[in-house]
Amino acid sequence: MAIISSNLGDDDFSLRKKELRLVDSKIIPEEKRNNNLNLARPNSLQEFIGQKNLKFSLRIAIDASIYRKEPLEHTLLYGKPGLGKTTLAFLIAHEMNTKCRIATAPAIERPRDIVGLLLGLKEGEVLFIDEIHRLNRLTEELLYSAMEDFRLDLTMGANRGARCRTIYLPKFTLIGATTKLASISAPLRDRFGIAQKIELYTYDELKQIIDNFSRLININLDHEASYYLAKISRGTPRIALRLLRRVRDYAQVVKETNNVDFNLIKKALNSYQIDEKGLDSLDRQYLSFLNQNNNVPTGLDSIAAGLGDDPSMLEFVVEPYLIKIGFLTKTPRGRLLTTLGKKYINSKNDNF
Numbered sequence: 001m002a003i004i005s006s007n008l009g010d011d012d013f014s015l016r017k018k019e020l021r022l023v024d025s026k027i028i029p030e031e032k033r034n035n036n037l038n039l040a041r042p043n044s045l046q047e048f049i050g051q052k053n054l055k056f057s058l059r060i061a062i063d064a065s066i067y068r069k070e071p072l073e074h075t076l077l078y079g080k081p082g083l084g085k086t087t088l089a090f091l092i093a094h095e096m097n098t099k100c101r102i103a104t105a106p107a108i109e110r111p112r113d114i115v116g117l118l119l120g121l122k123e124g125e126v127l128f129i130d131e132i133h134r135l136n137r138l139t140e141e142l143l144y145s146a147m148e149d150f151r152l153d154l155t156m157g158a159n160r161g162a163r164c165r166t167i168y169l170p171k172f173t174l175i176g177a178t179t180k181l182a183s184i185s186a187p188l189r190d191r192f193g194i195a196q197k198i199e200l201y202t203y204d205e206l207k208q209i210i211d212n213f214s215r216l217i218n219i220n221l222d223h224e225a226s227y228y229l230a231k232i233s234r235g236t237p238r239i240a241l242r243l244l245r246r247v248r249d250y251a252q253v254v255k256e257t258n259n260v261d262f263n264l265i266k267k268a269l270n271s272y273q274i275d276e277k278g279l280d281s282l283d284r285q286y287l288s289f290l291n292q293n294n295n296v297p298t299g300l301d302s303i304a305a306g307l308g309d310d311p312s313m314l315e316f317v318v319e320p321y322l323i324k325i326g327f328l329t330k331t332p333r334g335r336l337l338t339t340l341g342k343k344y345i346n347s348k349n350d351n352f
Contacts, residue, residue, distance in 0.1 A: 022243060022272055023280050024317060025082035025236045040213050040241070045091050048084070049212075050205040054196045058088075061194055062095045071124050072096055073193030074147050074174045076132075078181040080320075082238030083198040085177035089128040092175060100126040100175075105134040114139045115154070118146055123170040132176035133183035140188055147174055147191045200235030203227065209237050210244055214260075219248050224262040232269070232278030234321055246272060277325065277344065282309075286318055287327060287345040290337045297334030 020028060042048045045055055045062075058075075065072045072092065077085045086102075093100035101121065108114050108129070121127060129135070135143075145153050152167040176192065178184060189195070201209070207230040214221040221229075221244075229247070233240035250268035251260050260268075266276075273281045289306050290298055304311040319335075322328035327341030337345070 021280060021282065021317075022246060022274060023234060023239055023278060023283075023321075025080060025234070025238055026317075027081070027238065040216055041087050042091065043094070045095055048087070048091060049208050050201045051084070051088075051198060054088075054198060057194070057196060058092065062092065065096065071171045072126075072173045074176075074191060075194040075196070076176045076178070076181075076184075076189065076192040077196055077198060078178045079198030080200070080236065081179055082236040083200070084237060085198060086128070086130065088198070089126065089175045089177065092173075093126040093128075096124065096126065096173070098124045098126060100128055102128045102130070105129055105131045108135060108139055111138050111142055114142055115152060118142075118152060118169055118172075119167070121170055121172045124172065125170075126173045126175055128175045128177070130177045131179070132188075133178045133180045135188075140185065143174070144187060144191065201237060202235075203230045206230035206233050206235070206237065206240050210240050213241050213244060217245070217248060218258055219244070219251070220259045222261050225260050225265045228262060228265060228276075232274065232276065234278055243269065243274070275348075278321075282307075283318060283322065284345065284348060286314065286322070287337065287341055290328075290335060291342060291345050295336070297331050297336050299334045303335065 045059060048055060061075075062072060075092065077088055079085065089102075090100050099122075101117065103117055108117070117127060142152060145151050146169060150169045150171050152169060154165045154167065174192075176184075181189075207226050210226045210229055210233075211221065214226065229240060229243055233243060247260060247265055247268040248258075250271060251257050251264060254268075255264060257264075269275075275284075279287075285307055286303065289303055300311050300315060304314055307314070319328060319330075322341070323330070325340075326338055327344060329336050329338055
C-alpha cells in the first residue's frame with residue numbers, strides 16, 4: 001500500500017480535522033458510504049462480537065421459528081447509537097434465510113409510505129425500521145393491524161362516500177430499532193414479541209473489533225495500542241472504528257507508516273484533542289464551566305448559554321458519558337462535578 005507523503009508536522013495535523021465530534025456515536029454520511037465498514041460487518045450471528053446474552057436469546061427464537069416454519073416474532077432492539085442494531089437486523093434476516101428491507105422512521109412521512117413498504121413485502125421477509133420512535137401517529141396506527149393480524153385496514157374516500165377496505169399481507173417480521181425506548185407508545189411497544197437491549201461493549205470485545213478492522217484496512221496495531229483505543233471508545237464500536245480510521249490518517253500522512261504503536265496512537269489522538277479518558281475539547285469545556293461555579297448546582301440552560309450549545313445536545317450527547325465515568329452528577333437543583341471530575345479537570349492545563 002502506498003504511503004501518502006506530506007510536509008505536515010504534528011502540530012499542523014489538527015488543522016486537517018473535519019468539524020466533527022469523533023466521540024459522538026451518531027453515524028455520519030462518510031460512514032454510510034464507507035465500503036470497508038460494510039465489509040467489516042459479520043456474516044453470521046456467531047461471528048458477531050459481544051452481546052452474549054442477546055445473541056443466545058435471538059438464537060433460540062430464530063431456531064424455534066425455523067423449526068415451526070414461520071416468521072420470527074416482531075423484534076424491538078434498543079440501546080445507544082453505534083452498538084450494532086442495524087447489523088443485527090441484517091444478521092437476523094440472514095439467519096432466517098430471507099431479505100431485509102430497510103427504512104427510517106423520519107423518511108416515512110405519510111401513511112401511504114408505510115402502506116407501500118408493507119405491500120412490497122414477500123412472505124417471511126424482514127422489514128427494518130430505524131428510529132422507530134419517530135413514526136407519526138397515523139403511520140403507527142396502520143402498523144397495529146399489520147403487526148398483529150397481517151392486514152391493512154384502509155379508509156377510502158371521505159364523508160358519506162368513505163368506505164373501509166381490508167388488504168391482507170404476507171406474514172413478515174418487523175424489526176424496530178430505537179435509542180429512546182420510552183418514546184415509543186405503549187400500544188406499539190406491546191406488539192413486539194421480542195424486545196432486547198443492546199449493552200455497551202467491554203474493553204476486550206472492542207479490542208477484538210479494532211484488531212479485526214485494523215487488518216482489513218492494512219494497519220499494524222500492537223496490543224497496547226489497540227487496548228488503549230478500546231478503553232477510550234466509550235463502549236461503542238462505531239466510535240472505536242472512527243478513531244482507528246483517524247489514527248490511520250495521522251500515521252500515513254504525518255509519520256508515513258502503517259505501523260501504529262502506543263506512542264503514535266497517543267500523539268494522533270492528542271492532535272484531535274482526545275485524551276486518555278476519551279474526552280474531547282467539548283467535554284472539558286463543560287467540566288471547566290461547572291468547575292468555575294464552586295460547588296453550586298448549575299441548571300442545564302445556564303450551562304448551554306455559557307458554552308453556546310444546544311441544551312438537548314448537552315443532555316443527550318455530552319452528559320451521559322460524563323455521568324457514566326463518575327465525573328458528573330445530576331441533582332434536583334442542577335448539575336454538579338464529583339470529586340473525580342474536579343480532580344480530572346484541575347489536572348488539565350489550558351494548553352492541552
